[in-house]
Amino acid sequence: MKRLATTLSMSLVLLLTILVTGCATQTVAFPDNFNGVRPASILIVPPLNEVTDVQATTSVLATLPYYLAEKGFYVFPVNTVKTLLEFEGYYEAAEVFAAPPEQLANLFKADAILYVTIHQWTSKYVVFAASTEVDFEYRLVAADGSLLWQQRLNAVYSPNNNGGGGLAGLVVNAVQAAVERSVPNYIPLTQSLHKRAFLAPQGNRQSFPLGPYHPYYAEYYEQVMPVL
Amino acid sequence: MINLYWANKKRLGLALIVILTTGCATDTRLYNWGKYEQTLFTVYHDPEYKEQAIQQYINFINQQQALNNQRVNNQTIKQLAPGLCAEAGTFMLEQGNYKNALVFYKMEYELWPESRPMLGALIQNLEARL
Numbered sequence: 001m002k003r004l005a006t007t008l009s010m011s012l013v014l015l016l017t018i019l020v021t022g023c024a025t026q027t028v029a030f031p032d033n034f035n036g037v038r039p040a041s042i043l044i045v046p047p048l049n050e051v052t053d054v055q056a057t058t059s060v061l062a063t064l065p066y067y068l069a070e071k072g073f074y075v076f077p078v079n080t081v082k083t084l085l086e087f088e089g090y091y092e093a094a095e096v097f098a099a100p101p102e103q104l105a106n107l108f109k110a111d112a113i114l115y116v117t118i119h120q121w122t123s124k125y126v127v128f129a130a131s132t133e134v135d136f137e138y139r140l141v142a143a144d145g146s147l148l149w150q151q152r153l154n155a156v157y158s159p160n161n162n163g164g165g166g167l168a169g170l171v172v173n174a175v176q177a178a179v180e181r182s183v184p185n186y187i188p189l190t191q192s193l194h195k196r197a198f199l200a201p202q203g204n205r206q207s208f209p210l211g212p213y214h215p216y217y218a219e220y221y222e223q224v225m226p227v228l
Numbered sequence: 229m230i231n232l233y234w235a236n237k238k239r240l241g242l243a244l245i246v247i248l249t250t251g252c253a254t255d256t257r258l259y260n261w262g263k264y265e266q267t268l269f270t271v272y273h274d275p276e277y278k279e280q281a282i283q284q285y286i287n288f289i290n291q292q293q294a295l296n297n298q299r300v301n302n303q304t305i306k307q308l309a310p311g312l313c314a315e316a317g318t319f320m321l322e323q324g325n326y327k328n329a330l331v332f333y334k335m336e337y338e339l340w341p342e343s344r345p346m347l348g349a350l351i352q353n354l355e356a357r358l
Contacts, residue, residue: 040342055272058269058273062268063265066261066265069310069311073310075310075311076311077311077314077318077343078315080314080315083321083322109342
């Protein structure tokens, strides 16, 4: 009976261990990804838009704060920053991008500035097929003007890759293409890129470090942290 | 011995249930965001519903602040995300409502030390205008 009890409790402990570790595998982080700089606050300036759709800038701007704040950084309120920059005479993203980063950082007393360039934000429509493409370049610059981190990512969405289906299939495809054309999936695509850029698993040279408000900040800078 | 075993087993079972129910399904987000993104989309792209979206956003911020102030029984309430109170201030500023703008800017100022250099000057400026 006693042996059975021991076996039982041991297997329970084992099961518990598996359950507890289940969601938290250990991995090595690269705290040096920002060259040893540990910013606490990030200023997101209005993105530079290289395409014609004027909604691209504001859509990208509105979707960025979530990802950086949830990484543990203080993110300056993007619409407030946009408004204050306009008070200061910066009406266009191009003017903001051309200004010295040191000057911008000093204006808000930010530790780092995030510049995003929208290279692609298009929905193409070729008879029976539509595809939507986004392509962003992210650059994080320190208050002293030095480049801390950069990434360029793109994603394509096309609703009708199913192929075949004869004439009926073509009609369905055309309908789907028309829907994609009128309401392109820009926002989910944009969010998926931000996610890849900022929430990529820790442990490679591209991963974005954690900020001081993150509960794993201390562990992160001790090189090892659980993956979320 | 056997009694002890059963007692432990009960405890383990309880722990197991707690882990299974909380498990990986907990909301791992650090902050309460309300409808922040949607509000910005509406403000930027949908002028027809702008006023309405701003009003709802202001109500949300006020509600959350009230909840935080009267926290009872050690309930943990997720904090408002950084920047959210300041955005409410800017919406009020844009409408020329300096008095309310000040209230929200001061909330952000209190919550987030990083916002103080930016908001300190703005708060002074607005107080001078009242």
